[in-house]
Amino acid sequence: MSVPLPPVTRVERVAMVVAVAILLAMTWSIREYLTDDTFIHLQYARHLASGHGLVFNLGERVYGCTSPLWVALLADGMALGLDGVLWAKILGVIASIAALGAFLQLMRRTVATPGVRAAATVAWAGHAWMARWSMSGMETPLAVALVLGGFVAFTEGRSWGARPVRTGSLWALAALTRPEVMLLLFLWGACLLIETEDRFGLRRLMAGMLPPLVIVGGWLLFARLYFGTFWPQTLAAKTAGPSNLGMQLDNAWRQARLIAATDGALILLLAAGLVLARVQRPPGLGSAHRWLPWAWVIGLPALYVSRGVPVLSRYVLVVLPVLAWLAWRAAERWWIGSSANAASERATHAGMLAAAVTVVVLAQNLLVFQKSVIPHVRSFSPGLRQSLIRWGRWFDRNTAADAVIATPDIGAIGYYGQRSVVDLAGLVTPAMVPLLTRETPEEAVGSFGFAAFSHPDYLVDRGPAPYALRHTSRFGAALVPLGFTPMPKLGIATGGPTTYSYYRIDWAAFDSLRAH
Numbered sequence: 001m002s003v004p005l006p007p008v009t010r011v012e013r014v015a016m017v018v019a020v021a022i023l024l025a026m027t028w029s030i031r032e033y034l035t036d037d038t039f040i041h042l043q044y045a046r047h048l049a050s051g052h053g054l055v056f057n058l059g060e061r062v063y064g065c066t067s068p069l070w071v072a073l074l075a076d077g078m079a080l081g082l083d084g085v086l087w088a089k090i091l092g093v094i095a096s097i098a099a100l101g102a103f104l105q106l107m108r109r110t111v112a113t114p115g116v117r118a119a120a121t122v123a124w125a126g127h128a129w130m131a132r133w134s135m136s137g138m139e140t141p142l143a144v145a146l147v148l149g150g151f152v153a154f155t156e157g158r159s160w161g162a163r164p165v166r167t168g169s170l171w172a173l174a175a176l177t178r179p180e181v182m183l184l185l186f187l188w189g190a191c192l193l194i195e196t197e198d199r200f201g202l203r204r205l206m207a208g209m210l211p212p213l214v215i216v217g218g219w220l221l222f223a224r225l226y227f228g229t230f231w232p233q234t235l236a237a238k239t240a241g242p243s244n245l246g247m248q249l250d251n252a253w254r255q256a257r258l259i260a261a262t263d264g265a266l267i268l269l270l271a272a273g274l275v276l277a278r279v280q281r282p283p284g285l286g287s288a289h290r291w292l293p294w295a296w297v298i299g300l301p302a303l304y305v306s307r308g309v310p311v312l313s314r315y316v317l318v319v320l321p322v323l324a325w326l327a328w329r330a331a332e333r334w335w336i337g338s339s340a341n342a343a344s345e346r347a348t349h350a351g352m353l354a355a356a357v358t359v360v361v362l363a364q365n366l367l368v369f370q371k372s373v374i375p376h377v378r379s380f381s382p383g384l385r386q387s388l389i390r391w392g393r394w395f396d397r398n399t400a401a402d403a404v405i406a407t408p409d410i411g412a413i414g415y416y417g418q419r420s421v422v423d424l425a426g427l428v429t430p431a432m433v434p435l436l437t438r439e440t441p442e443e444a445v446g447s448f449g450f451a452a453f454s455h456p457d458y459l460v461d462r463g464p465a466p467y468a469l470r471h472t473s474r475f476g477a478a479l480v481p482l483g484f485t486p487m488p489k490l491g492i493a494t495g496g497p498t499t500y501s502y503y504r505i506d507w508a509a510f511d512s513l514r515a516h
Contacts, residue, residue, distance in 0.1 A: 005108055011351075012104065015118030019100050019125030022362075026131035026369060027093060030377040034085070034384055038137035039411030040427070041067065042084040045074035046415070054226065056410070056428045057420040063227035064428035066234045068219060069176040070139035088137030095141035096134040100125055102148035103321055109155045110325070111332050115351020119358040120328040124321055126361070128262050128368040129313040132377075139177050140314040146174035147181060147318050151293070151325070160289040161191065164208030172215035178318055179232060183303055185212050187295050194288040234427055252305045258313050259301075261368050263320055265360045266327040273330025277337075297323050331357070379488040384412065387485035387500045388460075392416030395458065406450055406505075407460035408441060422456045429454075446473040448510065458482075459503045467501050478510035479503040 040056065044065045047055050054071070056064055065071050070091075077087035103124050107117040124130075133140040150170035156163040171188060175181040189212075192205040220230050260267065297319050304311050335350040388409060395405060395417035406422040407413045414421045424445055426432035435449040444450075445461060446469060459479065461469045466484040470476035482502040 008108075009114040009118075011114050011118045012108070012121075015121045016100070016104055019104075019121050020097060022122065022125040023096055023100060023131065023134065024093070026126065026128075027096070027135045030132065030374060031089070031135050032381045033132070033136050033377045034381055035136055035138065036384065036388060036409045036411035038085070038088060039415035041065065041071055041074055041137070041139065042078075042088065043411065043415045044071045045078055046084060048072070048075040049079040056414060060420070060428070061227050062233055062428045062430065063223055063229055063231070064233050064423075066179050066232045067139040067143075067177050069173060070142060073142075085137060089135050092134050092137060092141045095145045096130065099130070099141060099145040099148055099321070102145055102152055103325070105152045106148060106155065106325055107328065109152065110329055113332055113336060113347050113350045113354075115347065116328060116332050116335075116354040119351070119354035120324065123266075123358040123361040124324055126365045126369075127320065128365040128373055129258075129317050129320070131369060132373045133314050133317065138314060140317055143174055143178040143181065143318050144321060146170050146177060147184065148321055150174060150184075151322065154289075154292070160292075161195065161204065161208075164192065164204050165211055168208045169211040169215065172212040174318075175212070175216055176219055179234075180300060180303065180315070181318060182216070183299055184296050185216065187292055187299065188212075191288040191292050233430055233433075247308060248305050251308065251311060252301075255301050255304060255311050255316060258311065258316060259320065259323075261372075262365050263323060265357065265364050266324050269331050269357060270323070270327035273327065273332075273334040277330060277334035293322050293326055297326065328354070383485075383487040387487055388412035389416055391460070391483070391485065391500070391502055395419055399458065403458065404454065404456040405458045405460065406454070406456040408445070408462055409460070413460060422450055422454045424450065445469070446475075448473070448475050451510065455505075455507055457505060459505055461501050461503070462498050463501060464498065466499050467503075468499070469501060469503075475510050475513050478506045478513060480506055 043056050044054060047053060047058065048071060052058055053061070054065060054068070055061055073091055074084060074088055077091075078084050100121065104117065104121045107120050111117050111120070130141070130144065147170075150167050153163045153166035153170055154160055156166070161167070168185075168188065171181060171184050175185055189209055192201075192208045195201045196205050224230050300319050301311075301316060304315065309315070331354070332350060335353055336346050389412045392413045393416045395403070395413065396419070399405075399417075399419060401419075404420045404422060405413055405417060406424055408424040410421045410423045410425070410428060413419075421428070422432075423429035424432060424441065426436055429450075431453040432444070432450065435444040439447065439449070445459075450456070459469075463469055463472075467479075467481050470479050470481070473479075480503055482504060484499055484501045486497055486499045488497050
């Protein structure tokens with residue numbers, strides 16, 4: 001039985017309007033943002049919409065789409081004739097607004113003070129990383145919205161976990177949007193299993209796990225039959241290469257900086273709330289369910305470190321609104337206390353404190369947005385258009401229909417070039433992964449390791465200077481220069497510029513060089 005929520009207060013309605021306005025203003029200022037990975041989704045979606053199947057290269061069934069739900073949504077719009085890039089951006093903004101609504105609903109179910117709920121929602125609306133990815137055409141906003149929606153369902157009823165079907169369904173859909181959300185499903189299943197102390201707990205276990213088994217299990221069965229594997233090729237490609245304690249510590253430090261940049265104030269608030277509040281265990285709250293949000297917030301970054309995954313802000317974004325929720329709950333208990341009388345007397349005081357914290361959080365995120373996100377977008381997006389997008393179109397106009405292009409960044413080249421690619425990063429070319437486990441990407445390209453399984457007609461290379469590969473590879477003489485384009489910055493965490501160089505490969509010259 002659900003506990004009825006009080007009507008939405010005026011301050012919450014105003015907060016939601018302000019929150020949407022903040023989100024739209026921030027995303028509109030970076031509306032031109034695109035990443036090369038956006039075009040990987042679009043390439044899969046275009047082929048799916050046109051009846052060629054869930055493939056990047058025609059005729060090659062490689063499980064390189066880590067977000068099948070996002071690809072399916074893109075394919076729906078493209079099948080109706082919508083421009084893929086525009087449709088991806090529209091979906092991203094819709095999902096971001098839905099995430100705002102889900103965050104407010106989560107606060108309404110778990111936080112007593114309207115002023116705190118309103119302030120927290122406005123604070124989340126200005127999150128710099130969420131704004132960055134909202135109009136990128138990537139799946140991140142949808143994953144955040146589904147994770148939050150699952151937590152809304154998780155906190156419904158008289159005790160957490162009382163709505164297992166809805167919770168499991170939303171988190172299963174989230175797992176088909178971002179594969180790491182599988183960890184949340186495992187944590188959810190563990191909680192349900194721990195809480196099977198009676199017949200009701202057993203029924204809840206069965207009800208909670210049935211939707212993930214149907215949704216995720218159905219997809220995995222399809223993947224096994226269609227691709228020949230249960231696991232995305234990305235999992236192997238992203239973790240290829242040497243891994244040691246130093247690299248794991250470096251990844252951990254990178255995650256810590258990413259999170260602290262936007263959520264440092266909330267982390268301090270959480271710590272203060274936990275130390276200073278006299279927190280009592282809420283009635284009807286099972287211990288396993290009580291710790292599920294904490295296990296998710298801590299477990300996902302730990303999983304990234306253990307797997308050696310080079311983390312981007314969009315990878316950790318699915319845990320950050322949950323971290324914010326925990327911080328605001330702890331703060332309210334600190335400010336209000338546990339008794340109803342104290343809450344009534346100090347609600348105004350708590351609302352004022354929450355407003356002050358929101359100002360700090362917004363200031364922190366707007367600073368990150370102005371100093372990191374906007375400069376990156378304004379340099380990267382034009383650079384992408386002048387390099388990979390422009391040359392993708394060049395390949396489409398100037399090469400044979402059966403030409404093959406080897407490239408470390410496959411999205412725009414594949415989408416606009418409409419040619420088969422050899423993925424030098426291994427995401428859709430599994431044969432590259434064994435090479436990348438032994439060599440750095442630069443060494444693997446310079447040694448022409450891909451020649452063992454493919455003879456592409458063209459090569460795209462990233463280097464510190466134009467045509468650098470001609471001077472650093474023993475097979476440089478087999479590379480016929482076609483052109484080059486500089487990129488000012490590949491990412492927020494990548495400091496220096498790089499240059500894309502484009503070559504035609506003379507395989508006769510390669511054979512001659514290899515023979516000597």
